[in-house]
Amino acid sequence: MRTLTYREALREGLDEELARDPNVVIMGEEVAQYNGAYKVTEGLWQKWGDKRIVDTPISEAGFIGMGIGASMLGVRPVMELMFWSFHSVAFDQLVNNAACVRYMSGGLCHCPIVVRGPANGGTNVGATHSHIPEGLFAAFPGLKVCAPATPADAKGLIKAAIRDNDPVYFMENTLLYGMTGEVPDPADGDFVIPLGKADLKREGSDISLIAHGRSVIHCLEAAETLKNEHGISAEVLDLRSIRPLDVDAILASVAKTHRVVLVDESKPFGGVSAMVSHLIQEHAFDELDAPIKRVCTIDAPAIYSPHVENDQLPNPKRIVEKVLSMK
């Protein structure tokens, strides 16, 4: 199978959806003439022109609100946040308008938007640019959230997100953009991965490592170390989609291994892993042979220092240590 980078896979997904539906429009800061701050949209403006690929001013509340308003009339905006960290300046639009307009109108309005961009730490850009808000937004009914870890998932999920008739907040990762992986050839058919479906990235029998986004990559590396150096068979479940959430896949993995480490780039208080932990204790308490453990980002704003930032985040070493501590 051919390989693409995560960035190329996303771009291919966007390009295919632009071709499929004339109401899909990409907008954001530097997405057109500059080719995207992280080059996800490179070449799309040359191909599709000013109407479909729109450079906006640095006005997140303005252009995201504009996209929400346009979506109510049937346009399908895909809006790039240069960093998901900038959600804070558009929060009213993202939460009050996108998440609530359907509900407050008794189902009369709908809001088929995608907001996408990178949401990660690990690039030494300090606290303001390192927020990881998938748990935050998944906490608002009306919103959907996903966080793909691989090129194929990035492509398949962005296509599903664009076709979805609800607001989908799509969280990427700057450290994954250059990562390569196998992606099915478009000639073999339309490749769409539905929201709400987790993916078992590695099978195992001793412990379940449950994660999303880049943490999945760390889990896979940790699982290799656990097998080779400690004889532990770890299973890696990639949630891919946070809301809707594949609860059945989580419970099935727990029923198989009876031990769980949740790996989550968010902070420990609340968030995705806290919710998953709750679901496991509620629905699979009797399956557990040990308390659920977590590897989260160390509970402080993101540190700048390149010397220690990776130690603040989940990483293979911390995951291995956490698993070994459960013996």
Add this chain to the structure above:
Amino acid sequence: MSALDFTSSPINQSLTAEKKIGLYTLMVRIRDFEMAALKSYNAGKLGGFLHVYIGQESVAAGTLSLCGENDHNITAYRCHAHALASGMAMDECMAELYGKSTGCSKGKGGSMHFFAPDKNFWGGHGIVAGQTPLGLGLGYGLKYLNKEGCCLCFLGDGAVNQGAFHESLNIASLFGIPVVYVIENNGYSMGTSQKRSSAYTGCLAQRAEAYDIEWDVIDGSDIYEVRAKTHIAMERARKEHKPTVLEIDTYRYYGHSVADSKHKGGYRTPEEIQEYKDNHDPISVYRRRLAAEGVLNDELVASITRDSKAEAAAAVKFAEDSPAPSISDIAADVYWETDNNTDASKIGHHFFA
């Protein structure tokens, strides 16, 4: 009253006697609806807030009377007038205030969140200026879909100091969006007067100059002036894809909301309120004008009033007799996909206990 007479503006000359009576009737209906709502509120039958529009009726009635098939509108939380002027029925609006399942939003929105997309009315928004980027987007959508129309986006004088409004003005001008921002200036952002809340040269609308946007100021007590000047702005939007900022001077007789006990004798004097009622009330001004034009007489006025009050009373009865939403209704209307039972809605859990 303005020194200028806008009766002769083409958009007003085209008004038949029937349409003039229709405009007058609409303003009366808006007021009677809200008087009935206030009565229900004070009787403890409604929850939450109630931001009444009484005194400002000519703004919604005049501007929205200019809307055609491809013209849309959106406003903030003082939204009952825009709803009725967009063609919504008193019954569904009153039932929404009562939190009943027959309400326009099935009792899920409340006073601040009326919607009727089928009538091009997009709410009803609770956060000050939060609707201003949405109005921009409605204009963007019209242009994107190649429809000749515009969006009237209403906001209060308090909203002009929010960042979202300024971001919207910049984009509206930069992108050439067919949107008309209508500042309904009733003089007070809740309890803070314009002078204490806004820094400006001349008037609030003049801020548009900084964004290279046309602007105008309108005497809101004269519905003909409202129509004449708004029509120009709407044509500019529809035909030239250029935004406008209009500032319509108006006044509210009641508080910012029902929870505003200081509105009379606190941050403004009873004399100020009385002066507006006596000399600038948009309904009285228009009634006198139509009488002078020979369009209205006492008998017709009495019958319009009688019908309007009866309609409002019937709406109250409809609301009171309607069923409340059930607990099982709470989790509907959250996601389009689950409401429509699509394939996508069956994958993964959308809701959590």
